[in-house]
Amino acid sequence: MKFxxxxxxxxxxxxxxxxxxxxxxSQITDEMKFGKNFIIEPSIARCKELINGRLSFxxxxxxxxxxxAADKEDRTxxxxxxxxxxxxxxxxxxxxxSITNTVAKKFQKKNERHSKVNVRPNxxxxxxxxxxxx
Amino acid sequence: xxxxxxxxVLPGDRVSxxxxxxxxxxxxxxxxxxxxxxxxxxxxxGGVLKQNKLIFWVESQKKRYVPASDEFVIGIVTQKSxxxxxxxxxxxxxASLSYLSFEGATKKLRPDIKVGDALYTKVLTxxxxxxxxxxxxxxxxxxxxxxxxxxxxxxxxxxxTLTQKLLSKNRPLExxxxxxxxxxxxxxxxxxxxxxxxEVVKPLINTILELELLSEEEINKxxxxxxxxxxxx
Numbered sequence: 001m002k003f004x005x006x007x008x009x010x011x012x013x014x015x016x017x018x019x020x021x022x023x024x025x026s027q028i029t030d031e032m033k034f035g036k037n038f039i040i041e042p043s044i045a046r047c048k049e050l051i052n053g054r055l056s057f058x059x060x061x062x063x064x065x066x067x068x069a070a071d072k073e074d075r076t077x078x079x080x081x082x083x084x085x086x087x088x089x090x091x092x093x094x095x096x097x098s099i100t101n102t103v104a105k106k107f108q109k110k111n112e113r114h115s116k117v118n119v120r121p122n123x124x125x126x127x128x129x130x131x132x133x134x
Numbered sequence: 135x136x137x138x139x140x141x142x143v144l145p146g147d148r149v150s151x152x153x154x155x156x157x158x159x160x161x162x163x164x165x166x167x168x169x170x171x172x173x174x175x176x177x178x179x180g181g182v183l184k185q186n187k188l189i190f191w192v193e194s195q196k197k198r199y200v201p202a203s204d205e206f207v208i209g210i211v212t213q214k215s216x217x218x219x220x221x222x223x224x225x226x227x228x229a230s231l232s233y234l235s236f237e238g239a240t241k242k243l244r245p246d247i248k249v250g251d252a253l254y255t256k257v258l259t260x261x262x263x264x265x266x267x268x269x270x271x272x273x274x275x276x277x278x279x280x281x282x283x284x285x286x287x288x289x290x291x292x293x294x295t296l297t298q299k300l301l302s303k304n305r306p307l308e309x310x311x312x313x314x315x316x317x318x319x320x321x322x323x324x325x326x327x328x329x330x331x332x333e334v335v336k337p338l339i340n341t342i343l344e345l346e347l348l349s350e351e352e353i354n355k356x357x358x359x360x361x362x363x364x365x366x367x
């Protein structure tokens with residue numbers, strides 16, 4: 001009968017769920033169970049914020065000193081650089097808007113495309129008949 | 135036993151959850167020496183438990199290097215095998231370094247590295263079951279400060295703790311330099327390479343080895359005095 005079949009399906013589903021849980025229980029890590037509260041960082045360099053160990057002083061190796069100077073500049077200038085941007089938000093919005101129009105146009109049908117209001121006016125140069133009155 | 139920050143800890147000690155509870159909810163970072171087991175944090179090596187904001191780690195006096203990714207180390211090429219160099223970085227296993235992981239290297243144009251050369255390299259991967267892998271380029275494929283260390287230099291070994299003290303945020307090496315001309319590479323695997331005039335090399339090595347037993351604050355205060363004193367001898 002129909003109502004009995006439903007119960008049977010339910011029981012089977014539950015059994016299957018239990019089986020898969022048992023099967024993969026060894027592979028479920030603590031991280032999956034308890035959520036990602038801890039991040040593991042194997043390197044002590046990150047924990048103690050160590051600097052790069054390749055250094056040169058007073059012109060012994062100009063190549064390394066150039067790199068050191070560049071790093072130092074990055075360190076001191078980092079916060080203001082983050083604020084100033086090449087493209088302002090407004091410019092970006094305008095640019096994105098024009099892209100949206102272009103892409104939208106691609107998906108329009110041909111006759112729709114022509115019926116659009118902001119389509120460029122058709123000002124193709126027409127052949128002008130020469131005046132032969134003279 | 136339950137332990138707190140700045141305690142002396144032994145493997146198996148549990149870090150008391152009160153250390154984490156008063157931090158705000160973002161994820162905490164567990165550095166070397168700590169392990170997560172059933173939602174609890176356990177200590178896996180002996181030392182002193184340290185904390186810096188959200189980061190926890192165990193600090194210990196070590197001489198044996200255990201590779202960890204993104205650390206800068208000094209390696210010595212011991213073997214060329216096919217497409218890889220085998221490099222000794224003082225770990226339990228030789229590390230592998232592909233000849234393609236140098237700036238400007240291609241299959242035809244191999245870097246000019248010979249057996250016995252010293253390299254300042256970065257550990258790319260360090261897994262328990264695999265040999266560590268090194269690279270001589272950064273993420274933009276530029277060599278930056280990595281690569282070949284020239285043969286005029288002198289390499290010596292020290293404890294891992296000392297190399298960490300030398301590279302601390304206080305920059306003790308910068309203080310020691312003053313007007314002396316030298317070039318140094320400090321690998322976190324306990325190897326230091328120095329290139330300088332002969333009259334600077336000896337006092338510099340002596341100074342660095344003297345710093346071994348000083349704390350970070352003492353080093354910060356006295357390093358330049360010790361170096362000047364050693365230079366006069």
